[in-house]
Amino acid sequence: MTTLLTSTGTSSSASPAVGRGLALSVLRLHRSALWLWLLLVVVLSAAMLWAYGPGYDAADTDLQERCRKSVETCHFPDGPAFIRYDRAVSYSTLAVTCFPFLVAVWAGAALIARELETGTAHLAWTQSVSPTRWLAAKLAVPALLITAGTAVLVPLHRLVWDQDAWLRSMDWYDRSIYPSSGTLPLAYALCGLALGALAGLVVGRALPALGVAFAALLAVYYLGNEYRLSLWPTVTVTGAKALNLPDDALQLDRGVITDEGTRIANNLACADADGVAGLRRCLADSGLDEIWATYHPRYHYWPLQLAETGVVLAVAALAVTAAFVLLRRRTATEGVAV
Amino acid sequence: MSRVGDGTALTAVGLGKRYRRRRGHVLRDCSFRLPTGRICALVGPNGAGKSTLLQLAAGLIRPTEGTLTVLGTSPAAARERFAYVAQGKPLPLQLTVAATLRLGAELNRARWDQPAAERIAYGHPTEQGARDGALEPTARIRSLSGGQRTRVALALAFGKRPELMLLDEPMADLDPLARRELLGALLGEAAEHGTTIVMSSHVVAELEGVCDHLLLMGGGRIRLGGDPEELLAAHTLVTGPARDLTGHTVVESRDTGRQLTALIRPGGPPSDDWQTAAPTLEELLLAHLRNPKAPDLFTEDTEAGEEKSGSEAEGTKEAEETGKPGETGEDQENEENARA
Numbered sequence: 001m002t003t004l005l006t007s008t009g010t011s012s013s014a015s016p017a018v019g020r021g022l023a024l025s026v027l028r029l030h031r032s033a034l035w036l037w038l039l040l041v042v043v044l045s046a047a048m049l050w051a052y053g054p055g056y057d058a059a060d061t062d063l064q065e066r067c068r069k070s071v072e073t074c075h076f077p078d079g080p081a082f083i084r085y086d087r088a089v090s091y092s093t094l095a096v097t098c099f100p101f102l103v104a105v106w107a108g109a110a111l112i113a114r115e116l117e118t119g120t121a122h123l124a125w126t127q128s129v130s131p132t133r134w135l136a137a138k139l140a141v142p143a144l145l146i147t148a149g150t151a152v153l154v155p156l157h158r159l160v161w162d163q164d165a166w167l168r169s170m171d172w173y174d175r176s177i178y179p180s181s182g183t184l185p186l187a188y189a190l191c192g193l194a195l196g197a198l199a200g201l202v203v204g205r206a207l208p209a210l211g212v213a214f215a216a217l218l219a220v221y222y223l224g225n226e227y228r229l230s231l232w233p234t235v236t237v238t239g240a241k242a243l244n245l246p247d248d249a250l251q252l253d254r255g256v257i258t259d260e261g262t263r264i265a266n267n268l269a270c271a272d273a274d275g276v277a278g279l280r281r282c283l284a285d286s287g288l289d290e291i292w293a294t295y296h297p298r299y300h301y302w303p304l305q306l307a308e309t310g311v312v313l314a315v316a317a318l319a320v321t322a323a324f325v326l327l328r329r330r331t332a333t334e335g336v337a338v
Numbered sequence: 339m340s341r342v343g344d345g346t347a348l349t350a351v352g353l354g355k356r357y358r359r360r361r362g363h364v365l366r367d368c369s370f371r372l373p374t375g376r377i378c379a380l381v382g383p384n385g386a387g388k389s390t391l392l393q394l395a396a397g398l399i400r401p402t403e404g405t406l407t408v409l410g411t412s413p414a415a416a417r418e419r420f421a422y423v424a425q426g427k428p429l430p431l432q433l434t435v436a437a438t439l440r441l442g443a444e445l446n447r448a449r450w451d452q453p454a455a456e457r458i459a460y461g462h463p464t465e466q467g468a469r470d471g472a473l474e475p476t477a478r479i480r481s482l483s484g485g486q487r488t489r490v491a492l493a494l495a496f497g498k499r500p501e502l503m504l505l506d507e508p509m510a511d512l513d514p515l516a517r518r519e520l521l522g523a524l525l526g527e528a529a530e531h532g533t534t535i536v537m538s539s540h541v542v543a544e545l546e547g548v549c550d551h552l553l554l555m556g557g558g559r560i561r562l563g564g565d566p567e568e569l570l571a572a573h574t575l576v577t578g579p580a581r582d583l584t585g586h587t588v589v590e591s592r593d594t595g596r597q598l599t600a601l602i603r604p605g606g607p608p609s610d611d612w613q614t615a616a617p618t619l620e621e622l623l624l625a626h627l628r629n630p631k632a633p634d635l636f637t638e639d640t641e642a643g644e645e646k647s648g649s650e651a652e653g654t655k656e657a658e659e660t661g662k663p664g665e666t667g668e669d670q671e672n673e674e675n676a677r678a
Contacts, residue, residue: 020447021443021444021445021446021447022444022445024444025441025444025445028433028437028440028441028444029430029432029433029441031432032432118428118430118431119424119426119428120428120429120430122396122398122424122428123424123428123429123430123494124445125396125397125398125417126396126397126398126417126420126421126422126424127442127445127446127494127498128417128418128445128446128447128448128449128498129417129445130414130417329400330399330400331397331398331399331400
């Protein structure tokens with residue numbers, strides 16, 4: 001996006017000043033969105049900080065007390081303190097997870113399409129701002145704010161979840177936490193911005209653009225969910241190692257190799273064998289040669305996160321490029337008048 | 339920056355625009371030249387293509403065929419030097435009037451004239467205080483009437499201190515007082531800074547006596563172009579016994595049996611038994627609109643791209659990198675095409 005920005009900066013004298021004015025104008029036009037975003041960041045941060053500090057402490061003390069009284073509550077945490085804590089954590093996670101969709105919907109409807117619909121975009125284009133610079137500013141300013149906000153929310157969220165491990169054992173790959181941790185929330189939010197902008201330009205009307213932007217991001221999100229585990233090579237082990245995978249590994253498949261050398265997936269034969277000797281005996285009894293298991297160890301968290309982030313950002317880059325191409329084709333942005 | 343009459347504000351050569359492939363042309367084979375410093379009325383019936391022409395000049399859409407040169411360069415390169423007010427007067431509804439003017443300042447950093455914009459927006463306070471409907475800086479655009487929004491839109495245009503103003507139906511929803519005031523401001527601007535003004539309208543009377551250039555649109559092209567006085571002088575309204583009109587160009591003739599009324603461009607002295615009269619501007623325009631087959635007439639040289647002019651040299655300077663002064667608009671255009 002920065003390259004596009006500089007390459008289209010054809011204006012003569014006061015480029016930096018115009019750029020600043022343009023950024024200010026974006027903030028001025030979308031002031032309510034800016035306040036809403038700030039409010040969201042503040043409220044979510046407050047909720048998560050509360051959950052991290054007093055909320056957790058209260059729930060923890062309360063639960064330990066209950067646990068002492070009855071063993072059952074050790075496994076099924078309950079009580080008003082825990083429920084309050086649980087709500088704070090769940091809702092903030094939900095917000096962090098859904099926030100990219102909020103961005104997409106806003107970018108499609110309010111940022112671009114409404115301006116095209118009411119003609120205020122054309123108003124900007126006939127001031128001293130070319131359509132490409134306009135779009136560049138429309139993308140860059142929100143992108144910056146989204147990045148800043150996410151940089152606060154995601155680490156906080158992480159903090160809460162790391163501490164949460166005792167209360168409810170959630171694995172690193174759990175679907176309710178994985179997409180809202182690491183670099184993914186930012187990637188999906190930026191992708192939402194790009195897809196929203198493209199949808200706004202293509203559709204040109206606020207309400208349909210809102211729907212299209214949401215659907216587009218949902219598709220990307222769904223595909224991400226579906227294929228994220230294939231984005232990094234898995235680890236395959238055989239023999240006794242396949243019996244005892246590391247505790248926090250995400251097991252993907254487990255199977256056997258027969259004496260004839262056929263590989264059978266999704267097979268739990270001998271998976272419960274006891275020790276190396278037990279395994280050998282079981283294999284010999286069943287006419288099998290070996291057992292195997294594929295999994296993602298915990299240290300695959302970052303490679304997987306970064307690979308998915310890369311793919312999602314690539315989608316975003318494609319959408320941005322398409323948006324610029326579309327805009328340039330429609331309007332007289334460069335010196336072309338043919 | 340003297341641009342007295344020798345430059346070219348707008349040049350169109352074979353301009354055409356189709357919105358959808360299957361639909362017909364909105365503009366077709368539209369050619370004309372508008373010198374700088376003029377106050378030009380762009381008149382024509384609804385759907386004649388006035389707005390499309392102005393949008394093309396403002397660089398908001400691209401022509402399907404032909405070229406359009408604005409202030410000696412392409413619309414995109416001239417962006418900073420013209421102002422455009424769209425027909426719907428779009429403004430961000432959530433802003434206040436003052437914030438809208440600040441927006442104008444932010445988007446036109448290089449050449450914003452705040453006092454000029456405020457003069458138009460808030461008007462001159464009279465001795466009796468502000469006149470009815472005067473704008474408050476803190477009023478939201480949302481709460482303004484159509485005419486008041488026009489005022490703000492025009493204020494944005496004035497604040498830009500443009501060399502060319504493209505105004506699409508600027509007077510349509512103004513009350514007579516505001517119309518007078520804003521026309522006065524436009525004329526003052528033109529007189530003081532040599533600003534070229536193009537105003538579209540479908541009400542001819544609205545602009546009569548104000549403009550010193552007329553472009554009549556019909557059927558997607560310019561039918562008449564030039565000084566209204568000269569255009570009027572070129573036509574004669576004749577009434578008399580029905581007879582042969584060969585030798586004259588007949589724009590429109592109406593035969594009421596014994597009597598023939600015709601608007602002609604005389605090709606020689608008319609016969610003695612005819613009563614001749616000078617047509618009014620309205621009669622002239624209506625006659626042309628009623629008869630699409632009447633040949634087009636331009637009282638000034640409309641050949642585009644042949645002149646080298648001060649304004650075009652200026653254009654080159656501001657469009658930077660294209661560089662070499664003294665080039666014609668056409669050459670510049672080609673070069674920019676090659677660059678893109």
